[in-house]
Amino acid sequence: MVKVTLENVSKSYGTTKAVQNFNLVVEDEEFLSILGPSGCGKTTLLRLIAGLETFSEGRILFNDRVMNDVPPKDRNVAMVFQSYALFPHMTVADNIGFPLAIRKTPKVEVDKRVREVAELLKIEPLLNRRPRQLSGGEQQRVAVGRAIVRKPDVLLMDEPLSNVDAKTRAYLRSELKLLHKKIRTTLIYVTHDQTEAMTMSDRIAVMKDGELLQVGAPENIYEHPKDVWIASFIGNLPMNFFDCVLLDRRGVRVIGGACFGPQSPKNLMELLKGLPDGAKFKLGVRPEDIDISKSSTQGMTCEADVQLLEPTGDSLVVTLNVNDELMKARVNPGFKLKTDEHVYLTFDWDRAHLFLSDTSSKPKTTEQHQ
Ligand SMILES: Nc1ncnc2c1ncn2[C@@H]1O[C@H](COP(=O)(O)OP(=O)(O)O)[C@@H](O)[C@H]1O
Numbered sequence: 001m002v003k004v005t006l007e008n009v010s011k012s013y014g015t016t017k018a019v020q021n022f023n024l025v026v027e028d029e030e031f032l033s034i035l036g037p038s039g040c041g042k043t044t045l046l047r048l049i050a051g052l053e054t055f056s057e058g059r060i061l062f063n064d065r066v067m068n069d070v071p072p073k074d075r076n077v078a079m080v081f082q083s084y085a086l087f088p089h090m091t092v093a094d095n096i097g098f099p100l101a102i103r104k105t106p107k108v109e110v111d112k113r114v115r116e117v118a119e120l121l122k123i124e125p126l127l128n129r130r131p132r133q134l135s136g137g138e139q140q141r142v143a144v145g146r147a148i149v150r151k152p153d154v155l156l157m158d159e160p161l162s163n164v165d166a167k168t169r170a171y172l173r174s175e176l177k178l179l180h181k182k183i184r185t186t187l188i189y190v191t192h193d194q195t196e197a198m199t200m201s202d203r204i205a206v207m208k209d210g211e212l213l214q215v216g217a218p219e220n221i222y223e224h225p226k227d228v229w230i231a232s233f234i235g236n237l238p239m240n241f242f243d244c245v246l247l248d249r250r251g252v253r254v255i256g257g258a259c260f261g262p263q264s265p266k267n268l269m270e271l272l273k274g275l276p277d278g279a280k281f282k283l284g285v286r287p288e289d290i291d292i293s294k295s296s297t298q299g300m301t302c303e304a305d306v307q308l309l310e311p312t313g314d315s316l317v318v319t320l321n322v323n324d325e326l327m328k329a330r331v332n333p334g335f336k337l338k339t340d341e342h343v344y345l346t347f348d349w350d351r352a353h354l355f356l357s358d359t360s361s362k363p364k365t366t367e368q369h370q
């Protein structure tokens with residue numbers, strides 16, 4: 001099948017640099033998500049891969065073959081768009097079979113392949129309907145059916161779940177992941193939704209302002225985000241950050257975060273080892289790595305007042321006020337807390353992240369020192 005290599009790819013529209021110096025190898029049969037906020041160049045990148053845009057700079061290869069000048073119809077690439085772009089006057093069967101029909105595939109073969117795809121996507125009962133007689137989730141499946149009917153080498157999906165309701169989206173996430181396991185085509189999936197990227201992909205490529213910031217397995221990016229921006233973009237709740245200055249070596253006394261006293265925990269010291277006095281840095285702690293206690297405990301990090309409680313069913317999200325700085329913690333849903341209650345926090349320093357002021361620097365975690 002096909003490994004996709006992007007080498008120094010750039011694309012500008014006038015003065016807008018939509019994609020800049022993008023280098024990425026998508027392995028054969030991989031499910032890779034391109035994750036980034038709206039306007040960061042995701043669609044442009046997919047259109048370059050599909051051959052719908054010309055390159056300003058760089059090369060694209062499918063396996064060892066340079067594809068820059070190969071027209072879209074000869075790339076064996078299929079794309080699912082955000083809008084689905086189904087033909088309203090055609091039945092579901094004709095929509096799915098369309099890419100084969102325009103290539104003059106014999107009708108018996110088209111019918112056979114449409115039935116196979118409909119079975120795979122569990123939409124056989126819908127084959128005679130028209131798009132307006134379908135729900136959003138059903139339309140999405142038809143669009144996927146039309147994309148996979150020709151057995152593409154590379155399947156491109158551009159935010160295909162953004163037009164369906166939250167519940168259907170969660171369901172379709174699992175469906176798409178299962179589908180990929182069955183058809184085993186190289187899949188490049190564009191999304192601005194970190195949950196989609198985290199739950200479905202083999203690897204995530206994080207993109208911002210046309211540039212690739214970090215690429216890795218979902219758990220790797222979650223555990224070792226390369227900078228503050230990625231750390232706050234990945235995770236259901238954003239990471240808490242504390243602006244700090246290291247005051248001296250005897251104990252870590254930092255300002256800003258205000259709560260890290262001279263009796264600093266050993267593993268926080270370990271995390272900061274090697275930084276000079278006066279160094280500026282950020283500490284990042286995820287809400288799920290903060291423990292709340294009703295009484296003072298040994299080794300606790302700081303005291304706080306409960307400002308807001310947000311039960312989500314499977315957890316309780318607590319907004320905490322620490323010396324007028326707000327942070328969020330996620331705790332067990334059964335934990336009984338009241339607004340304005342005074343509580344004691346313990347951070348899991350083994351899972352804390354250190355970001356040097358230069359945000360391009362790699363964060364360290366204490367795990368890496370051990
Ligand atoms: N055809 C175009 N002409 C001019 N500017 C464009 C064109 N397509 C995209 N852009 C610009 O390129 C940037 C990236 O757009 P896009 O790839 O659509 O981002 P995303 O899909 O991540 O939201 C945006 O600033 C957008 O306005």
Ligand SMILES: [Mg+2]
Nearest residue numbers: 042043044158
């Ligand atoms: Mg887009």
